[in-house]
Amino acid sequence: MQFSLDFPFAYGQPDVSSIFRAEPEDFKVDENLGFLPLGEGEHVYLHIWKRGENTAWVAEKIAELAQVLVMDIGYCGRKDRHAVTTQWFSVYLPKREMEPDWSLLNSDSIKILSRSRHSHKLRRGDHETNSFVIRLRNPNVVNKSSFEQRVSNVFDQGVPNYYGEQRFGHNGNNLVEAHAILVEGKRIRDKQKRGLMLSAARSYLFNQVLSARVSANNWQQLIEGEPEAYPTAPLWGRGRLTSSGECSRLEMQVLDAWPEWCNGLEHTGLSQERRAIILKPSDASWCWVDQDIELRFTLGSGEFATTILRELTILQSSVKTEAAGV
Incomplete structure (x- = not known):
């Protein structure tokens, strides 16, 4: 089983590549x-x-x-x-x-x-x-002013607050393990490892909802039924979803595709929470x-x-x- 980690970009896929962590x-x-x-x-x-x-x-x-x-x-x-x-x-x-x-x-x-x-x-x-402090080496910039504007936009306006790929393990292996726990009933005695796998699953569901908001181009604005004073998405767990209206419909449309994960997370003792979807x-x-x-x-x-x-x-x-x- 494979899980896609290709989440949509807010400003379009970058056309510049850079050498990351050469030292x-x-x-x-x-x-x-x-x-x-x-x-x-x-x-x-x-x-x-x-x-x-x-x-x-x-x-x-x-x-x-x-x-x-x-x-x-x-x-x-x-x-x-x-x-x-x-x-x-x-x-x-x-x-x-x-x-x-x-x-x-x-x-x-x-x-x-x-x-x-x-x-x-x-x-x-x-x-x-x-x-x-991060140094990106030798970015192959063709249009320097366009690239600089992109950097300014990211810093000034923020980006979708995705959980990073490292949360999901190499090639998404943490999600494979999480699926085995939540759906297949696999038991892991190491509590810390089990917690990391469940956290990966919860984070992935959050990213799925955020992806839908980015695709709908409404991740930077409040929509009807938001439970907070700023845009958020659920971190799934036990308890009632606090959003309503348009916001709730969007979230449930996404999460209805993951019933076994949602049910499994509810039975782990994790409580329903919210997380901001804008990272600035x-x-x-x-x-x-x-x-x-x-x-x-x-x-x-x-x-x-x-x-x-x-x-x-x-x-x-x-x-x-x-x-x-x-």
Whole structure:
């Protein structure tokens, strides 16, 4: 079974291609918690710089040094390996005297930036924003003014707030697994893995509804029956759909094609929620650097930089995206 990840573009399919992540420094991400650690509590907070290392591997190294289980390590989200990133980790160490020498983690690819303590473990989505600096190399731009106008439109008007392809796994494999769970009754003992698969299914249904709004060219405007003061689409789960009228009819027309997925998600304990369908970066700017273009912008927790990039250029990269979301 295959699931299409070719979601419609808001500004038409790009006619420019660029080299993406030729080296780790081409993709920089700084994670912002949005709050300051209290300075006391049972969890040690480590602010870490890393280059070319994935989040799970760093978490394992922290657990090894602290002599705790990997499950005692918390973080807000996975960051891509082929990148230069800063992010926060928490370590459950209730006894202060057990704290190790954190400088032993330092290497050419990992640096401890700061350390503090706080009252709770970091969990997925606990951070407020991620700030990006992305260098796209050698874009084959024919009409420079047209391309620059496209960049301005994306930054000024935003893009459809799709979940990025990394949410769905390599070649959409997470969706195949989700189908097996929701439709075929497959059991997965690993709760974290099962949660990721179900999240992929929920995200895919959201993208299907958003795709319909993009195709109808009404994704940037409120339509009759919207339950919020801004355009949204459902994250499916237990409970009554909060939209009505035209909005509800559009959503159900799409979701009626996925009855087994909807029923399955309702029985997993997930609650009905809504998510904004417009993704508009903040602090956005761009400039030419020699023959390359450098983009700077900030996104909220759970928003995808690749969703911005796909509207600008066809990305040419041999690097597999690892993050489930940043």
